[in-house]
Amino acid sequence: MVDYKQILRLRAEGVSQRGIADALGCSRNTVAAVFTAADSAGVGFGQVADLGADEVRTLLLPEPAKPDSDRAAPDFEYVHRELGRPSVTLLVLWNEYVAKCRATGEVPYQYSFFNEQYRRWVKSTGASMRIQRSPGESVEVDWAGDPMVFADPLTGELRQAWVFVAALSYSAYSYVEALPDMTLGSWIDAHVHAFEHFGGVGRLLVPDNLRTGVSRSDRYEPALNPAYARLAEHYGTAVIPARVKRPRDKAVVEGSVRFVAGQVAAVLRNRQFVGLAELNEAIFDEVAAINARPFQKREDSRLMVFERDEKPLLIPLPPVRFELADLRKAKAGPNYHVQVDRNFYSVPARLIGQSLDVRLTSATVEVFDGLERVASHPRFTGVFGRYSTLPAHMPEQHRSRLVDWTPERFEQWASTIGPHTVAAIRAILASRKIVEQSYWSCLGVMSLAKKPGGIARLEDTCSRALAATPAPSYTLIKKLWAGWTPAAPPPAPSLGDAGFVRGADYYGSRA
Numbered sequence: 001m002v003d004y005k006q007i008l009r010l011r012a013e014g015v016s017q018r019g020i021a022d023a024l025g026c027s028r029n030t031v032a033a034v035f036t037a038a039d040s041a042g043v044g045f046g047q048v049a050d051l052g053a054d055e056v057r058t059l060l061l062p063e064p065a066k067p068d069s070d071r072a073a074p075d076f077e078y079v080h081r082e083l084g085r086p087s088v089t090l091l092v093l094w095n096e097y098v099a100k101c102r103a104t105g106e107v108p109y110q111y112s113f114f115n116e117q118y119r120r121w122v123k124s125t126g127a128s129m130r131i132q133r134s135p136g137e138s139v140e141v142d143w144a145g146d147p148m149v150f151a152d153p154l155t156g157e158l159r160q161a162w163v164f165v166a167a168l169s170y171s172a173y174s175y176v177e178a179l180p181d182m183t184l185g186s187w188i189d190a191h192v193h194a195f196e197h198f199g200g201v202g203r204l205l206v207p208d209n210l211r212t213g214v215s216r217s218d219r220y221e222p223a224l225n226p227a228y229a230r231l232a233e234h235y236g237t238a239v240i241p242a243r244v245k246r247p248r249d250k251a252v253v254e255g256s257v258r259f260v261a262g263q264v265a266a267v268l269r270n271r272q273f274v275g276l277a278e279l280n281e282a283i284f285d286e287v288a289a290i291n292a293r294p295f296q297k298r299e300d301s302r303l304m305v306f307e308r309d310e311k312p313l314l315i316p317l318p319p320v321r322f323e324l325a326d327l328r329k330a331k332a333g334p335n336y337h338v339q340v341d342r343n344f345y346s347v348p349a350r351l352i353g354q355s356l357d358v359r360l361t362s363a364t365v366e367v368f369d370g371l372e373r374v375a376s377h378p379r380f381t382g383v384f385g386r387y388s389t390l391p392a393h394m395p396e397q398h399r400s401r402l403v404d405w406t407p408e409r410f411e412q413w414a415s416t417i418g419p420h421t422v423a424a425i426r427a428i429l430a431s432r433k434i435v436e437q438s439y440w441s442c443l444g445v446m447s448l449a450k451k452p453g454g455i456a457r458l459e460d461t462c463s464r465a466l467a468a469t470p471a472p473s474y475t476l477i478k479k480l481w482a483g484w485t486p487a488a489p490p491p492a493p494s495l496g497d498a499g500f501v502r503g504a505d506y507y508g509s510r511a
Helices: 004-012 017-024 028-041 053-060 076-082 090-104 111-125 184-198 226-235 247-267 276-292 302-313 396-403 407-415 419-429 435-448 454-468 474-482 504-509
Strands: 138-143 148-151 158-168 174-179 204-206 214-216 326-331 337-340 343-346 355-360 364-369 372-378
Touching: 004 017, 004 028, 017 028, 076 090, 076 111, 090 111, 138 184, 148 276, 158 184, 158 276, 174 184, 174 276, 184 226, 247 276, 276 302, 326 337, 337 355, 343 372, 407 419, 407 435, 419 435, 419 454, 435 454, 435 474, 454 474
Parallel strands: 138 204
Antiparallel strands: 138 158, 148 158, 158 174, 326 355, 337 343, 355 364, 364 372
């Protein structure tokens, strides 16, 4: 409890409000409130030098007057202490207070006035208000303050990793992960990983007012980042940002941030990690040990309280995890494909020349014409120049051309060229989940046989493509075809230094 007398003494010595707060371990708001009360009462340290600390407190912030002298005054210090225990509420303590009053013949306060008097007591003493938490109610999230370090596995360069913390408010069960940056994508991914680790989601999601989560801070109607709002909607939770400069609104995660900085980072400070995965593996082990460690001031551990009381009450996870989508515009080309990251995805041929909306996730490419989804494809990653074509998107004349083609017919045609062409065609046919999507690539290879150089040039080109990769694409074969040069003829056999030998028959004929 803050010593008001010491605040007045330090003030008389000319110490600033910030200096007093740091010296006494209290908030600047408390120091400012004491200054205001002292100025209103016209009290300085000289008038209270001989008084005790409790007397100074009563002089500056007297207890509120009792409405009726016959009412029994509750022991609010006991009430405040008991509220720190699991599942204890003001209603439980008021019922105990009423039962005690009836046993002694005293008249108790009404419940509403009991709550009001407790809040006044909290304000007058500078105590922290106990925020009641219910199992499964909320998940508090934040970034830890100081980054950790790992070595790039390719270059050996040291890189920073930013630490994300999520903690369930009731059990304080925590999830911690290091990420390469503090961008929106990392923020969203960390939430998804935390929810999957918990096996569910709290009814409320309590972040700080950081830009990746909250676009505009406001006490009453904060504006959420659209992607963050979609995340909350996907998991059936509601985002309630903490008030600006009110860390007690998310006291559990603030405490978790401290133990991450003080325990996890400290324990791992002398270890060197190669790659982010190795760093996170060590973090997960340390946090698992902290979650299993018994509480110091309450029974059980974070893990036990979570498994027993909180996990059964979490909102179940949806069947599909949330993915952050990238929204773009793309125009359907004359070949009824849209280009996305140097790869091509088909749309209905009727949309040729139109500007369409493209929604990208890590695994899919979805194309929209207004509100109608007209195409959905698996997304190519790490490759370029690939085509994903659905037969239903083709014009009728193109679709009819492919009806008579089968993988066996393509292989039969390739066998007339040579074994390397057969191997290339088989690789192209196997490169698509839907084999029909590879037919146009095979037809492209077939068309090369009709160009100058013909069969021999195509077989040699396929041989070179297979030497470069076991799974060549039409794009690679076409590129090698364009740069093809015929092999130089072998040199004529040399007779060395032997010269011309006429032989015995030559000389015998002249005999």
